[in-house]
Every structure is written in C-alpha cells, then in structure tokens.
Amino acid sequence: MTKPLKIVVLAKQVPDTRNVGKDAMTAEGTVNRAALPAIFNPEDLHALELALRLKDSNPGTTVNLLTMGPGRAADIIREGLFRGADGGILLTDRKFAGADTLATSYALSCAVRKLNPDLIVAGRQAIDGDTAQVGPQVAEKLDLPQITYVEEVLSYGNGEITVLRRLEHGVETVRGKLPLLLTVNASAPSCRPRNAKYLMKYKHAKTVSELQTQNADYTEFHRLRSYLNIPEWGVSDIDGEEEQFGLKGSPTKVKKVENVVFQVKESKKLSDADADVESLMKELIANHTIG
Amino acid sequence: MNNIFVYCETEKGKIADVSLELLTKGRELAKRLNCKLEAIVIGHRLSGIEKELYGYGADIVHLADDARLEPYSTLPHTSIVTGLFREEKPQIALFGASSLGRDLAPRVSSALKSGLTADCTSLEIGDHRDTKGNEYKDLLLQIRPAFGGNIIATIINPDHRPQMATVREGVMRKEKLAEAKTGEVNVLDVNKYVRDEDFVISIIDRHLEERKIDIKSAPIIVSGGYGVGSRENFDLLFELASVLGGEVGASRAAVDAGYADHARQVGQTGVTVRPKLYIACGISGQVQHTAGMQESAMIISINNDSNAPINQIADYSIVGDLSTVIPKMIKYYRANSK
Structure with missing residues (x-):
C-alpha cells in the first residue's frame, strides 16, 4: 500500500499570447491586457492532470491549486475544482505586484511552506514569459530537489517517485525521494475535461472578495458550504520578508519595451502568375542560391 | 574577480x-x-x-x-x-x-x-x-x-x-x-x-537520440506557418524542400496546431537559422518567428495576405496561394536545373 499524498499544483492565469489580435497592443506600444482572453496556462493543465492521476491511483491523496494573481485569477482555482482538484488558494496582494520570476517564486514558496505538501507540481513554463524559471526557483527556495520536463510518472511508492523526463535530445528515467518538485512538459497527457458533477458542486465557489460584490443572500449559502470558499492569502497570511515581494524583491528591471517594428527592406512584390514565379526561379538558379 | x-x-x-x-x-x-x-x-x-x-x-x-x-x-x-x-x-x-x-x-x-x-x-x-x-x-x-x-x-x-x-x-x-x-x-x-x-535524485536510465531533424545546418529551408492549413498540406513543402535539397521548418503556430514536429520549429522558442534561402509559406511573421530567421541571406514569402508582416523582411513576396505557387516552382526547377 502506498501512502496518500498531499499535492500542491502551481498554476498561473495568463493572457492568451497565442491568439494575439490587432488590438492587443495600445497605440503607445504597450500590451493591452484587457484585449486578450485570460486562460489557464497550458502546461499547468498538464501538471494538474499528472497530480489528478496520482490522486486516482492513491486514494486519500489531496490536490490543491496555488495561484498568484489579481482577483480574477480565482477562475484558475474554479477550473481546477471542476476537473477534480480538492481545493485551492489565491495568493493576491498589491504588494506582490511587479514581481519578476524570483520575487514570484519567493511568494509562492512562502505559501507552499504553509501548505507543507509531499509533492509540488507545476507546468514547465508559462506562455506569457516562456522563462521556465519559477519551478526550479520555488524548489531552491524550499531547499527541495527538482525534476524538470516530466512527461510521465512511472511509479510511486515507499515515498519514492520515478518519472520519465523529456529532454531536447532524449529521455531520462529518474527517481527521487519525496518531498520534491516536478515541472511538467506539454508532451505529458492532456488534462481531463470538466466533470459535470464537480461543475454543479463548485460553480458557486468564490473568494471572499467575490462574495462581497454579490447579493447578501449568498453569504448564508456559503457559510453553510465551506467547500465553496476559496481562500485568499495576502502578504500577512504567509511568513515572508516584505522586501523580497513584488517589485522590491525583483533584481531584474525592465529598462525598455519596444513594440515590434520590422526593419523594412526593399521587397519585390510578385504575383502567383507563371511569368513571375519563373523569373524568380530563374534568378535564384542564376545567382546559385539554388541548384 | x-x-x-x-x-x-x-x-x-x-x-x-x-x-x-x-x-x-x-x-x-x-x-x-x-x-x-x-x-x-x-x-x-x-x-x-x-x-x-x-x-x-x-x-x-x-x-x-x-x-x-x-x-x-x-x-x-x-x-x-x-x-x-x-x-x-x-x-x-x-x-x-x-x-x-x-x-x-x-x-x-x-x-x-x-x-x-x-x-x-x-x-x-x-x-x-x-x-x-x-x-x-x-x-x-x-x-x-x-x-x-x-x-x-x-x-x-x-x-x-x-x-x-x-x-x-x-x-x-x-x-x-x-x-x-x-x-x-x-x-x-x-x-x-x-x-x-x-x-538524492538518481538517474536510472538515459537514452540520447541523435538529432534526426537538423534544420540548423540546412542551406535551404522551406518553412510553413498556420496558413498552411493542415499536416497534409505540409507535404507540398516537403516536396519543394526535397527538390531543392533543403529542410522543412515551421512556425510555432503550425507546431502548436500539430502540422509539424517541434524539432522543426524556427523562432524564439525553436531554433535560430541562417540559411542562404528561407521560403516562408503561409507565415504571417510574428517576431516570435522572425527572431529565428531574419538573418537568412534571402527570404521569400508566399502568402495570400499582401499585408502580412513577413513581407516587410522578405526580399521577394509572392502574393498567392501556396498550393498554386509551390507546384510552379517545383516544375520550373525540375525543368531548368542541371
């Protein structure tokens, strides 16, 4: 028999940078976040699935999400609940704002320490930054080993986990003793869809801030159903040094941001007519670009 | 120090x-x-x-x-x-x-x-x-x-x-x-x-794969984007690449859509290439992509959209459908190369 696990999944709400429309940039060249749909970071969904599979095979295991962001990031917790997670915490405070990866990792690690899990699972990277730094940095701050680029859990038992890692040029099978942190690749199995039963159960799951903006009738409804309360943690709820949070705790600074401008070079426009295509090919052969 | x-x-x-x-x-x-x-x-x-x-x-x-x-x-x-x-x-x-x-x-x-x-x-x-x-x-x-x-x-x-x-x-x-x-x-x-x-972490087994697809050293790259439309349509790109002695590349959008393998991805989250000829087919030209190919010696774009950003860095932009243009290129090359 294996021991049930306490798993924390780190997840991020990100702007969907894969579908950037024309109105995504403001006239000043800054990002217009409001114009982009906010989604569950894709690789974090793979991380959630990996955690849920461990829950399926180890009865009694609990899966909790931890996300840091503004109030609307509570959507990430609800999405996780709809798919089978047991709960989640929204880490939200103005003092977290402006954090680079290091300050983000610091805040997350303080929250994880409070939750004291056996296993932390995160997506490899988020699509808005593509840095892949937060997973390893959280592990370092907690003084835990990390296993990155996990594709599959091959076995878990006796406090040890064996996983398959997908590297650029190959695969590795590695084993480690819990507690540790895994980051999960997009090549891992996709997340299961929302479950109708959980959707019904958790559709009214809300943070306190969300409840405050609602009809008072719901307060009593929520008081009787504690599983519908999504905890919000701020700086005062996690043990940490304030100077390590947010902008203050970020060693990297953005010096300059430029909207992307192409260097226009002399470009010849051609049509798809035979004559145009043939003259181009003739020129390419003549100047030995091809052939 | x-x-x-x-x-x-x-x-x-x-x-x-x-x-x-x-x-x-x-x-x-x-x-x-x-x-x-x-x-x-x-x-x-x-x-x-x-x-x-x-x-x-x-x-x-x-x-x-x-x-x-x-x-x-x-x-x-x-x-x-x-x-x-x-x-x-x-x-x-x-x-x-x-x-x-x-x-x-x-x-x-x-x-x-x-x-x-x-x-x-x-x-x-x-x-x-x-x-x-x-x-x-x-x-x-x-x-x-x-x-x-x-x-x-x-x-x-x-x-x-x-x-x-x-x-x-x-x-x-x-x-x-x-x-x-x-x-x-x-x-x-x-x-x-x-x-x-x-x-504490032990490596039990390790398999290194030789890089089978090597677009980095290819002198000619025929690359496809989301505009190619399907994995099947990529066959046309493979044909042109094989005729010209090149390799096939892809944009992130094409890889994310499952049209091409990740090993072929050119750009910020793929590989950076500097071939002597880069043919961009159905690629709009997001910086994500152009960051990885703009130093190519010659760039040809084939795109339905004459205003696609890629045209601004292309030496030649052919406005047209790749299913029309590519067969013409193959036909001319076969008939006229040594």
Whole structure:
C-alpha cells in the first residue's frame, strides 16, 4: 500500500499570447491586457492532470491549486475544482505586484511552506514569459530537489517517485525521494475535461472578495458550504520578508519595451502568375542560391 | 574577480555548440569591459578539454571532474556553480537556454538572489539611469522578445551580481579565435562544494537520440506557418524542400496546431537559422518567428495576405496561394536545373 499524498499544483492565469489580435497592443506600444482572453496556462493543465492521476491511483491523496494573481485569477482555482482538484488558494496582494520570476517564486514558496505538501507540481513554463524559471526557483527556495520536463510518472511508492523526463535530445528515467518538485512538459497527457458533477458542486465557489460584490443572500449559502470558499492569502497570511515581494524583491528591471517594428527592406512584390514565379526561379538558379 | 563566466555543457567529453557560441559572445563582452573570460566545466574525464575552450577565448577554465558529476544532475552542479560564483563574484554569467541550462540557471539565480533573463536574443553593454537619477555604468543589456514575441524588452539587473542570462543554441555565432592562445586551468576540489544530499535524485536510465531533424545546418529551408492549413498540406513543402535539397521548418503556430514536429520549429522558442534561402509559406511573421530567421541571406514569402508582416523582411513576396505557387516552382526547377 502506498501512502496518500498531499499535492500542491502551481498554476498561473495568463493572457492568451497565442491568439494575439490587432488590438492587443495600445497605440503607445504597450500590451493591452484587457484585449486578450485570460486562460489557464497550458502546461499547468498538464501538471494538474499528472497530480489528478496520482490522486486516482492513491486514494486519500489531496490536490490543491496555488495561484498568484489579481482577483480574477480565482477562475484558475474554479477550473481546477471542476476537473477534480480538492481545493485551492489565491495568493493576491498589491504588494506582490511587479514581481519578476524570483520575487514570484519567493511568494509562492512562502505559501507552499504553509501548505507543507509531499509533492509540488507545476507546468514547465508559462506562455506569457516562456522563462521556465519559477519551478526550479520555488524548489531552491524550499531547499527541495527538482525534476524538470516530466512527461510521465512511472511509479510511486515507499515515498519514492520515478518519472520519465523529456529532454531536447532524449529521455531520462529518474527517481527521487519525496518531498520534491516536478515541472511538467506539454508532451505529458492532456488534462481531463470538466466533470459535470464537480461543475454543479463548485460553480458557486468564490473568494471572499467575490462574495462581497454579490447579493447578501449568498453569504448564508456559503457559510453553510465551506467547500465553496476559496481562500485568499495576502502578504500577512504567509511568513515572508516584505522586501523580497513584488517589485522590491525583483533584481531584474525592465529598462525598455519596444513594440515590434520590422526593419523594412526593399521587397519585390510578385504575383502567383507563371511569368513571375519563373523569373524568380530563374534568378535564384542564376545567382546559385539554388541548384 | 568580476569577470565573465560561461557555464559550458559537455556530453561524453564533447562541448555543446551553445557553450562555444556563448564563449564567442562572452569574449566580445569581456573585451568591451576589459575583463577576463572564464569557463566552468562540470563532468567527468575532462582533462584536455580546456584546449578547445582557449580556442574560443577562455582565459581561465574551471574544471570540476568527478564520476558522480556526469551525466548532469541539478543539485551537485548547482552547488558547484553557486559556490564558485560566491568566491569569484562574476559580473556576468551566461548559460545555454538548453534543457540543462534552463534547469540549472534558475536554481543558481535563486540561490544567489540575482536576476536571470531567459532566452536572450541579444546581449549588449550599456549605461542606465533610473527614475531616481542613479547612474549605472556598463550594465549587461539583456534583450529578449516577450509576451509571445509581440514586444522586445531590454532587461537589466542594476544592483545584483552576477547578471545572469540564458541564450538558445544558434542565436549567437560560434567563432574560433583566429590565432591560438592559451590560458590557465583551475581544478576545483569537488568535495568542497557538493553535499551528500545533492545526490538524492538518481538517474536510472538515459537514452540520447541523435538529432534526426537538423534544420540548423540546412542551406535551404522551406518553412510553413498556420496558413498552411493542415499536416497534409505540409507535404507540398516537403516536396519543394526535397527538390531543392533543403529542410522543412515551421512556425510555432503550425507546431502548436500539430502540422509539424517541434524539432522543426524556427523562432524564439525553436531554433535560430541562417540559411542562404528561407521560403516562408503561409507565415504571417510574428517576431516570435522572425527572431529565428531574419538573418537568412534571402527570404521569400508566399502568402495570400499582401499585408502580412513577413513581407516587410522578405526580399521577394509572392502574393498567392501556396498550393498554386509551390507546384510552379517545383516544375520550373525540375525543368531548368542541371
């Protein structure tokens, strides 16, 4: 028999940078976040699935999400609940704002320490930054080993986990003793869809801030159903040094941001007519670009 | 003290291309800053490896040689790099943005509480004046596309050292010194840096695959984007590539849509290529993509949209459907090449 696990999944709400429309940039060249749909970071969904599979095979295991962001990031917790997670915490405070990866990792690690899990699972990277730094940095701050680029859990038992890692040029099978942190690749199995039963159960799951903006009738409804309360943690709820949070705790600074401008070079426009295509090919052969 | 360090990856005694590219860049930065370039190599059976590193400009080579250090594993390598950096206090530290470098560098940056910028496409030296009027001389300007490639950000680490950055393979040029030079070796006492707990993760099995698809060294690349429309439509690109003696590349959108394999991805999150001919088919030209191909000697774009951004960097833009244009190109080439 294996021991049930306490798993924390780190997840991020990100702007969907894969579908950037024309109105995504403001006239000043800054990002217009409001114009982009906010989604569950894709690789974090793979991380959630990996955690849920461990829950399926180890009865009694609990899966909790931890996300840091503004109030609307509570959507990430609800999405996780709809798919089978047991709960989640929204880490939200103005003092977290402006954090680079290091300050983000610091805040997350303080929250994880409070939750004291056996296993932390995160997506490899988020699509808005593509840095892949937060997973390893959280592990370092907690003084835990990390296993990155996990594709599959091959076995878990006796406090040890064996996983398959997908590297650029190959695969590795590695084993480690819990507690540790895994980051999960997009090549891992996709997340299961929302479950109708959980959707019904958790559709009214809300943070306190969300409840405050609602009809008072719901307060009593929520008081009787504690599983519908999504905890919000701020700086005062996690043990940490304030100077390590947010902008203050970020060693990297953005010096300059430029909207992307192409260097226009002399470009010849051609049509798809035979004559145009043939003259181009003739020129390419003549100047030995091809052939 | 305060030199530039490059972490050099090795696999069975061979130094990774990305590390040699970083040394090439590092020596340019060292010259600009009038400091030394130092390499750090961690692995097993490394004797003699310093000679190749001198050839790329390393003045000092730090070697940590121990059977337990190969293959790479996060914790012992982190302990050695952070320990050495605490002693040597580099001003700049560069890592490859490889599976290994992206596992190691964040861990090191967290341990040293210094900032790290991932996947830089350009590294320069410059001054900075912050909003409070503080002046900083000779900072490392770390330039990278952000936000899915829609903006280019310049990142700095004004107050923390080392200034750390990762760079993907192929982004910087790899160039040996014209004249051979020598340097000095510093053999590290491994046990001084690593702890027994650093070996808690065991590697049970390892399969390295030779890179089957190598678009980086192809002289001609026929690349497809989301506009190609399907995996089947990519066959046409394969045909043109095979006729011209090239390889097939793809944009991130095409790879995400499942039209092509990730190994073919060109751009910020794929490989950077500089072929003599790059034919972009159905690629709109987001920076995410163009960052990885704009230095191609010649760029031809085939796109239905005459206003596609890619046309602005293309030498020739053919406005039309690729299913019409490509067969014509193949037909003409077959009839007229030797």
